[in-house]
Amino acid sequence: MDVIVIGGGVVGVATAYQLHSAGHRVCVIERHATVAQGATYGHGGAILPTPLDVWFGPTLTKSPRAPRSGVVYRPGLNSRTRRFMQRLAELQPPDAFRNQYRRLRPLVDASREAVAAIEASFNFEFEQRSGILHVVRHAREWEQVQSALDLLREFEVQHHVLTAAECAQIEHSVPADPAFAGGVLFENERLANCPLFTKLVKQVLEEDRGVRFMFGRAVESIRLDNDRAAVELALTDGTRSSAREVDVVSADAIVVAAGAGSLPLLAQAGLTLPLHAARFFALTAPIAYEECAPHLAVVDTVRRITMTRANQRVRVAGAALVQPEREIAKPATEPLAKAATAVLAQATHDWIPGAAKISAAHAWDGVQVLSPDGLPVVGQALHPRLFVNVGHGPAGWGLACGSAKVIAEIVSGATPSVPPDTLAALRADRFTD
Incomplete structure (x- = not known):
């Protein structure tokens, strides 16, 4: 499948990596001049969150x-x-905290395995x-x-x-x-150095794996229909390109992983999340x-x-x-x-x-x-061709590689590696239950 990933932070780049590893052709669209220029740039450095680090609890x-x-x-x-x-x-309260962290824990474990696999494959040095x-x-x-x-x-x-x-x-x-x-x-x-990790993964994807990166382009809107999905682009100064054929990029699926920039895009597409x-x-x-x-x-x-x-x-x-x-x-x-x-x-x-x-x-x-329940939003949303991977908060790196793997599994039609109760706790429609 052709998949567009919106967002070049650690979540978006990790998602592109897992999608490519699953056999998909990937294009990453980022409004900055390179990856890791937004929230990823200011990450505190902890690779994986413990119960003392998550953004909820006692x-x-x-x-x-x-x-x-x-x-x-x-x-x-x-x-x-x-x-x-x-x-x-x-x-x-302790019981509420315990139950919610139990739902999150498999995603932390998946992230640990995914980061270890990337390190073993490329022998990256990112100041660990x-x-x-x-x-x-x-x-x-x-x-x-x-x-x-x-x-x-x-x-x-x-x-x-x-x-x-x-x-x-x-x-x-x-x-x-x-x-x-x-x-x-x-x-x-x-x-470790989260921006450096993100840039190293991007380098491998772009130079060795053929993943396409489009920098300095902002997504204006998302188009969804039964046969295809597409995004409309603008330059980051808000102007449109004079070459109409590059204003629209189409694909089989779109993953929105643009952090705070995800919310207006999703709302425009008809999905309002209480993040x-x-x-x-x-x-x-x-x-x-x-x-x-x-x-x-x-x-x-x-x-x-x-x-x-x-x-x-x-x-x-x-x-x-x-x-x-x-x-x-x-x-x-x-x-x-x-x-x-x-x-x-x-x-x-x-x-x-x-x-x-x-x-x-x-x-x-x-x-x-x-998110108001401390967990990210990961999975299919609103339309069969639209997926989201947002809401990781300060633990973004520690959950990014695991949530990216879950997205790749869902897009590929494979059985997710996290248990059903975790998957249900991450889905976009959980807030309307």
């Missing part, structure tokens, strides 16, 4: 006024945004390194994470629960004073003092902020800005941007003091799409 703060929240709320949220946060909060240390400040927060620890034991995820003193001993950058509740060490879970776009921030700062730089990735579990060394710099990522959707297309206002970067700077000061020269940091922000 540590997601209910109140915008909570002092240690890693979420920045714009005052005066509209009713739709408030309802979205309320639905996420419904997954905080092992060791992630989650840290928790207060005793009440430590109680909140117990249901996540129960899941780690249930799924036999290798980890070590540590006291504060043990955390400081293993990771010298973390101060034992002031005292904190404890931490969880994942010796074998890895971080919410949020703006995430990152700081990349020079190392201030070498002796203070971390050798493990340090994650503030409650704030969901990741701090990791990248060569001679420290990268700090997280700090979600939640605001009404009508405002998400605009750059964040200066006060909101300052509030978000201040959350990142404070986490750096708290957990790896002296490691990063925050005053010289390069700031980045980008939009990611979250």
Whole structure:
């Protein structure tokens, strides 16, 4: 089959890889000049999410006024945004969290296998390194994470629960004073460079596999009929090409994997999903003092902020800005941007003091799409020729390769490798049940 993939982030490129591996001819359409220029560019680096990393569950703060929240709320949220946060909060109780993570877990396992297969096939070097240390400040927060620890034991995820003193001993950058509740060490879970991984896969697909990439082109609309599917294109400056024959690209199927850009396209095609776009921030700062730089990735579990060394710099990522959707297309206002970067700077000061020269940091922000039940939307949608692979949120890389494999199986008419209850939990029409 001829398949169009809309989106050149890690989700879109992984989808193109799996589709090509399944024997399809693939064309990737991306509005930027190359791959990994959107949300993928600001990824925190964790390859696979654990129960402590997913964007739902007991540590997601209910109140915008909570002092240690890693979420920045714009005052005066509209009713739709408030309802979205309320639905996420419904997954905080231990039983609800456990049931939802059990549905997600097979997708994490599929991603682990898919990433391993890509590494084994091409011997890629994308700055992989092992060791992630989650840290928790207060005793009440430590109680909140117990249901996540129960899941780690249930799924036999290798980890070590540590006291504060043990955390400081293993990771010298973390101060034992002031005292904190404890931490969880994942010796074998890895971080790496997500944009680099995406570019390496793209290079293989384009140069060795014949996958076509169209850059600097924005999809204006999707056409669907019984015999064929097609997309109408524009240049990224909004103008149309004078060569009419290249304005429309047709195929047997279309996969929408364009992150936040997916929502208006799908709505135009008649599919409205209750996903919410949020703006995430990152700081990349020079190392201030070498002796203070971390050798493990340090994650503030409650704030969901990741701090990791990248060569001679420290990268700090997280700090979600939640605001009404009508405002998400605009750059964040200066006060909101300052509030978000201040959350990142404070986490750096708290957990790896002296490691990063925050005053010289390069700031980045980008939009990611979250679902109200914490799971991505993966599968066929609205029409037999239309498929979606969106809503991965901050765990985008950790779910991308697995969801890409599921998409390729569905497009090919094969039995999906994830169990039926997981497949049902990912489908686009689940929100109307």
